[in-house]
Amino acid sequence: xxxxxxxxxxxxxxxxxxxxxxxxxxxxxxxxxxxxxxxxxxxxxxxxxxxxxxxxxxxxxxxxxxxxxxxxxxxxxxxxxxxxxxxxxxxxxxxxxxxxxxxxxxxxxxxxxxxxxxxxxxxxxxxxxxxxxxxxxxxxxxxxxxxxxxxxxxxxxxxxxxxxxxxxxxxxxxxxxxxxxxxxxxxxxxxxxxxxxxxxxxxxxxxxxxxxxxxxxxxxxxxxxxxxxxxxxxxxxxxxxxxxxxxxxxxxxxxxxxxxxxxxxxxxxxxxxxxxxxxxxxxxxxxxxxxxxxxxxxxxxxxxxxxxxxxxxxxxxxxxxxxxxxxxxxxxxxxxxxxxxxxxxxxxxxxxxxxxxxxxxxxxxxxxxxxxxxxxxxxxxxxxxxxxxxxxxxxxxxxxxxxxxxxxxxxxxxxxxxxxxxxxxxxxxxxxxxxxxxxxxx
Amino acid sequence: xxxxxxxxxxxxxxxxxxxxxxxxxxxxxxxxxxxxxxxxxxxxxxxxxxxxxxxxxxxxxxxxxxxxxxxxxxxxxxxxx
Amino acid sequence: xxxxxxxxxxxxxxxxxxxxxxxxxxxxxxxxxxxxxxxxxxxxxxxxxxxxxxxxxxxxxxxxxxxxxxxxxxxxxxxxxxxxxxxxxxxxxxxxxxxxxxxxxxxxxxxxxxxxxxxxxxxxxxxxxxxxxxxxxxxxxxxxxxxxxxxxxxxxxxxxxxxxxxxxxxxxxxxxxxxxxxxxxxxxxxxxxxxxxxxxxxxxxxxxxxxxxxxxxxxxxxxxxxxxxxxxxxxxxxxxxxxxxxxxxxxxxxxxxxxxxxxxxxxxxxxxxxxxxxxxxxxxxxxxxxxxxxxxxxxxxxxxxxxxxxxxxxxxxxxxxxxxxxxxxxxxxxxxxxxxxxxxxxxxxxxxxxxxxxxxxxxxxxxxxxxxxxxxx
Numbered sequence: 001x002x003x004x005x006x007x008x009x010x011x012x013x014x015x016x017x018x019x020x021x022x023x024x025x026x027x028x029x030x031x032x033x034x035x036x037x038x039x040x041x042x043x044x045x046x047x048x049x050x051x052x053x054x055x056x057x058x059x060x061x062x063x064x065x066x067x068x069x070x071x072x073x074x075x076x077x078x079x080x081x082x083x084x085x086x087x088x089x090x091x092x093x094x095x096x097x098x099x100x101x102x103x104x105x106x107x108x109x110x111x112x113x114x115x116x117x118x119x120x121x122x123x124x125x126x127x128x129x130x131x132x133x134x135x136x137x138x139x140x141x142x143x144x145x146x147x148x149x150x151x152x153x154x155x156x157x158x159x160x161x162x163x164x165x166x167x168x169x170x171x172x173x174x175x176x177x178x179x180x181x182x183x184x185x186x187x188x189x190x191x192x193x194x195x196x197x198x199x200x201x202x203x204x205x206x207x208x209x210x211x212x213x214x215x216x217x218x219x220x221x222x223x224x225x226x227x228x229x230x231x232x233x234x235x236x237x238x239x240x241x242x243x244x245x246x247x248x249x250x251x252x253x254x255x256x257x258x259x260x261x262x263x264x265x266x267x268x269x270x271x272x273x274x275x276x277x278x279x280x281x282x283x284x285x286x287x288x289x290x291x292x293x294x295x296x297x298x299x300x301x302x303x304x305x306x307x308x309x310x311x312x313x314x315x316x317x318x319x320x321x322x323x324x325x326x327x328x329x330x331x332x333x334x335x336x337x338x339x340x341x342x343x344x345x346x347x348x349x350x351x352x353x354x355x356x357x358x359x360x361x362x363x364x365x366x367x368x369x370x371x372x373x374x375x376x377x378x379x380x381x382x383x384x385x386x387x388x389x390x391x392x393x394x395x396x397x398x399x400x401x402x403x404x405x406x407x408x409x410x411x412x413x414x415x416x417x418x419x420x421x422x423x424x425x426x427x428x429x430x431x432x433x434x435x436x437x438x439x440x441x442x
Numbered sequence: 443x444x445x446x447x448x449x450x451x452x453x454x455x456x457x458x459x460x461x462x463x464x465x466x467x468x469x470x471x472x473x474x475x476x477x478x479x480x481x482x483x484x485x486x487x488x489x490x491x492x493x494x495x496x497x498x499x500x501x502x503x504x505x506x507x508x509x510x511x512x513x514x515x516x517x518x519x520x521x522x523x
Numbered sequence: 524x525x526x527x528x529x530x531x532x533x534x535x536x537x538x539x540x541x542x543x544x545x546x547x548x549x550x551x552x553x554x555x556x557x558x559x560x561x562x563x564x565x566x567x568x569x570x571x572x573x574x575x576x577x578x579x580x581x582x583x584x585x586x587x588x589x590x591x592x593x594x595x596x597x598x599x600x601x602x603x604x605x606x607x608x609x610x611x612x613x614x615x616x617x618x619x620x621x622x623x624x625x626x627x628x629x630x631x632x633x634x635x636x637x638x639x640x641x642x643x644x645x646x647x648x649x650x651x652x653x654x655x656x657x658x659x660x661x662x663x664x665x666x667x668x669x670x671x672x673x674x675x676x677x678x679x680x681x682x683x684x685x686x687x688x689x690x691x692x693x694x695x696x697x698x699x700x701x702x703x704x705x706x707x708x709x710x711x712x713x714x715x716x717x718x719x720x721x722x723x724x725x726x727x728x729x730x731x732x733x734x735x736x737x738x739x740x741x742x743x744x745x746x747x748x749x750x751x752x753x754x755x756x757x758x759x760x761x762x763x764x765x766x767x768x769x770x771x772x773x774x775x776x777x778x779x780x781x782x783x784x785x786x787x788x789x790x791x792x793x794x795x796x797x798x799x800x801x802x803x804x805x806x807x808x809x810x811x812x813x814x815x816x817x818x819x820x821x822x823x824x825x826x827x828x829x830x831x832x833x834x835x836x837x838x839x840x841x842x843x844x845x846x847x848x849x850x851x852x853x854x855x856x857x858x859x860x861x862x863x864x865x866x867x868x869x870x871x872x873x874x875x876x877x878x879x880x881x882x883x884x885x886x887x888x889x890x891x892x893x894x895x896x897x898x899x900x
């Protein structure tokens with residue numbers, strides 16, 4: 001058992017900013033993340049094939065990580081939170097090649113910086129090997145996947161598509177097209193609003209420069225992924241603009257429909273979520289007095305918003321005023337609203353799945369078999385949809401979009417864990433003195 | 443520490459760069475990571491531990507998310523069960 | 524509004540089974556469900572179709588109902604996941620082994636096939652059980668089903684035969700009239716309460732909630748072959764006071780393992796509780812150490828509808844209510860899945876004045892007229 005004053009879940013930009021702010025202001029802070037190293041999805045460590053590019057993103061990341069290190073906050077990677085109680089305890093599972101370890105963390109204040117995941121929408125052929133999420137392919141590239149020479153179509157919606165396409169091009173892939181479902185009219189106000197955010201505009205321009213050979217197809221979407229000659233892997237995609245359809249041969253498809261927030265821990269704790277997002281006040285405090293939330297779970301708003309919200313949450317835990325930052329946070333939230341409108345999903349995407357298209361990939365539940373039920377619980381009980389190990393993280397948001405069913409309540413374990421994880425007793429006690437920065441473990 | 447490590451995938455030996463995730467090793471070997479409940483070959487989708495499509499048997503332990511595990515020397519990976 | 528022949532409140536496995544029986548007779552049937560069909564005690568059941576011999580009446584009903592499951596097994600859709608796995612009652616020591624022999628005789632007298640397994644025989648059938656167990660009793664005719672799909676099948680059959688389903692809460696049910704939460708009023712000759720643990724419609728129902736925890740793992744085909752229950756389960760299930768846990772593991776058709784079981788009185792919180800879960804899992808891994816490493820997908824809880832004498836309430840509500848239109852099919856505790864087809868048949872027999880295959884008197888609700896509740900209730 002480990003005891004700490006402030007526990008931060010997630011070592012992405014929001015979590016790093018939160019932990020840094022809290023620790024710099026005298027709190028004992030521990031940061032947990034399920035990834036092996038800090039950085040979150042956006043700053044996921046380039047573990048192999050370091051490209052050596054010194055883009056602005058990398059500089060921001062280096063600075064943030066360096067400041068976090070100096071703050072005295074302790075980062076523990078590879079820990080997956082599987083249960084949590086608002087009274088001040090949560091449990092994690094650490095998995096290695098050979099086994100797993102359960103740990104208990106007791107906290108006074110909790111900051112949830114759990115980020116977001118990609119939204120996937122089912123379409124015929126989406127279960128073929130060769131079809132990835134957009135962020136998914138990027139993350140696998142960072143895990144050592146070599147894409148040089150491969151023909152790739154990047155599709156879906158959201159600002160991530162361009163970033164992924166750029167990364168792919170840098171790594172030598174042939175990105176034949178970027179297929180963005182949002183209509184030009186829908187995107188235009190958002191693009192115009194970028195003028196108010198010069199940093200984002202510069203980033204956008206840099207992306208475009210790397211993709212001069214790629215066609216950027218706005219208002220188009222992938223209808224179907226088609227197997228290649230072996231029948232086992234992706235060979236081509238069918239793309240449409242709503243009137244015309246065509247086939248693009250490709251080796252890989254990177255397809256993601258923007259992001260959905262990871263709010264499972266917040267829901268388990270009992271935080272208020274009026275809609276999809278965790279409700280917070282100006283200091284990022286949730287409806288529970290000792291629980292704060294920053295970044296994507298409070299609204300998909302990207303890097304800058306995550307960092308400023310994280311800092312506010314960290315300061316709030318330390319009892320320091322964050323008034324000057326709150327204005328910036330409000331501006332970022334406005335950006336978030338604009339983004340949500342710009343990348344709203346078109347209704348044609350609801351008719352992508354055919355009756356035999358798999359919706360729940362864990363249990364192979366088809367779209368056709370989901371008809372005739374009153375809602376999620378009914379369909380889950382009768383079809384097993386969402387009952388597999390991903391616990392509906394993939395099919396849940398898809399079904400919500402396709403059929404309008406709200407997801408059902410979250411239960412522990414938040415992730416599959418070995419049975420013995422439930423038998424954990426407080427055997428090892430390791431208490432960190434309050435208000436004293438914890439030395440980083442060797 | 444050597445630049446590469448040797449693992450076996452379904453009995454066949456593969457050399458991979460250090461720091462490569464097991465999911466990526468499977469992609470590079472053009473092996474599906476698992477067979478779905480209706481018999482389809484599946485590979486990693488989300489790459490960040492959420493979708494569970496990259497599950498495989500690692501060192502004899504079933505249902506491991508291979509995108510969250512780095513390759514280690516002499517690791518065994520099986521995709522058939 | 525044209526009256527129904529029968530209105531059934533509750534679309535769990537019992538209500539659905541009753542609905543199908545009535546629809547088969549050509550009756551005009553209405554089924555009322557305020558929550559999710561099969562989403563209550565049915566969803567919380569393991570789906571173990573098992574002959575139990577707590578009492579002669581329990582043995583008679585479970586044996587009769589199991590025979591109905593067996594008769595129909597060939598016609599059940601695949602989704603019901605009917606598998607004739609058999610039960611092994613696991614004996615830990617010589618004392619329990621003596622009980623194995625005693626029970627084997629009881630089963631045999633009732634015409635239920637049951638075979639005594641030696642320690643070696645048990646290890647051979649279930650290699651993942653720990654060494655050093657004394658043996659067991661194999662009941663080959665027991666089976667496993669997926670309860671929500673079984674209930675769904677019964678309800679779909681009823682609908683196919685003309686039954687109507689109303690997805691609304693029954694606000695009141697008396698004198699042949701049911702008022703629904705959406706304002707609709709339905710009229711029928713008879714009303715059947717198949718309400719699980721929801722006793723609001725008839726507060727005099729002598730039913731108590733008995734909480735249980737269930738754990739389901741990822742797929743591990745071949746890890747377990749039979750439904751395995753510790754013989755001590757009888758002791759724990761029989762107790763009506765303290766919280767208890769028992770080793771009870773079931774192989775699902777998917778290869779998943781479903782783990783029970785816990786029994787708690789006086790706890791109406793739906794949350795899973797760490798302490799009882801830990802006790803339950805400790806118990807399970809004591810018998811089957813390899814379970815420890817298996818990956819758990821979900822933990823959930825549910826409530827069994829328990830009666831003081833551990834027998835269900837099947838028949839007219841006479842004795843519990845003056846209302847002659849009210850009938851009951853309730854209080855099945857942990858045997859609702861096993862007993863649903865049998866209970867539906869007995870209820871129909873009573874309504875039609877037919878002779879039943881077994882003596883229905885022990886299940887008549889009127890027997891609990893002066894409810895002999897457990898002391899602490």
